[in-house]
Amino acid sequence: MTSLSFNNIPPADHPIPDAVRDAAGGRTIVPVWFNEGGSTFRLGDAPDARYAKWAPAGSYLDLAGEAARIRWAGAFVTVPQVVEQAASAEGSLLVTAALEGEMAVTERWKQDPATAVRVIGESLRAFHDALPVDSCPFSFSAELRVAEAVRYAEELKDRTMHPDFAGLTREQALKRVADIPPVDKLVVCHGDTCAPNTLLSADGRFAGHVDLGDLGVADRWSDLAIATWSTTWNYGDGWQEALLEAYGIAPDPERTEYYRLLWEVSY
Numbered sequence: 001m002t003s004l005s006f007n008n009i010p011p012a013d014h015p016i017p018d019a020v021r022d023a024a025g026g027r028t029i030v031p032v033w034f035n036e037g038g039s040t041f042r043l044g045d046a047p048d049a050r051y052a053k054w055a056p057a058g059s060y061l062d063l064a065g066e067a068a069r070i071r072w073a074g075a076f077v078t079v080p081q082v083v084e085q086a087a088s089a090e091g092s093l094l095v096t097a098a099l100e101g102e103m104a105v106t107e108r109w110k111q112d113p114a115t116a117v118r119v120i121g122e123s124l125r126a127f128h129d130a131l132p133v134d135s136c137p138f139s140f141s142a143e144l145r146v147a148e149a150v151r152y153a154e155e156l157k158d159r160t161m162h163p164d165f166a167g168l169t170r171e172q173a174l175k176r177v178a179d180i181p182p183v184d185k186l187v188v189c190h191g192d193t194c195a196p197n198t199l200l201s202a203d204g205r206f207a208g209h210v211d212l213g214d215l216g217v218a219d220r221w222s223d224l225a226i227a228t229w230s231t232t233w234n235y236g237d238g239w240q241e242a243l244l245e246a247y248g249i250a251p252d253p254e255r256t257e258y259y260r261l262l263w264e265v266s267y
Helices: 017-024 063-073 113-130 142-151 170-177 220-234 241-245 253-265
Strands: 029-034 040-042 050-054 082-087 091-097 186-189 198-199 206-209 214-221
Touching: 017 063, 017 091, 029 082, 050 063, 063 082, 063 091, 063 220, 063 253, 113 186, 113 198, 113 206, 113 220, 113 241, 142 170, 142 253, 186 220, 214 220, 220 241, 220 253
Parallel strands: none
Antiparallel strands: 029 040, 040 050, 050 091, 082 091, 186 214, 198 206
8 A cells, every 4th residue: 555645756866676777678767656665667758658666575565466456457447558567586566558647646736636636536436336346356355454454463563653543552443443334335446545546637637547456346435535535635624525526425434434544554
């Protein structure tokens, strides 16, 4: 999952792994994103630009799994095309063709949150409507995520909780997320609906979804809780309801709080 920090743009001298240099094939390499799991680089310029995601050995990122999810979802929605996926003792690499668009958190869209939030909400609804639950081979269920959170509890014990949950110990949080609310509606969830993972075209239309490493069947509030939460640290207060309106659903405070807490105790 993507870090909750919105300032994940790396410096120009961010280290470039040898595998990324090889994949570039002489193209210019520009670091564009990083978090605790790995880094992303733009290789070359339009019209043949590519993006390379690198996960060093020991990272929680499963780039082979993400490649499989992208290939499956690409039959139904706009996502990047997989160009290459490889692994070595140093780490794993995923290269995708660039989509024509920019992240919904560039300065332009931060200055026009009404457009960005509307597109995020509308495109998330289209994503949920388009992907077939019955034939999806991947799961992102709360049950699966709770089990993983318990499995990695010791490893994550020192990770800082979001201020919304600062009063809880990790043990208390794990106890709460074990009480899973009834499913509202099963959909194929994106899995990481932070605003940067929606792309907008130059004229303010939806251009694609990226970062699909956690795609799988789950309650739609798994996505909605994080999408609305993300508006607060990317655009400020007052945009959560606008996203829900664009999606076409009323607020659900109980499920929203639950899936945000589950996010906090998960990888």
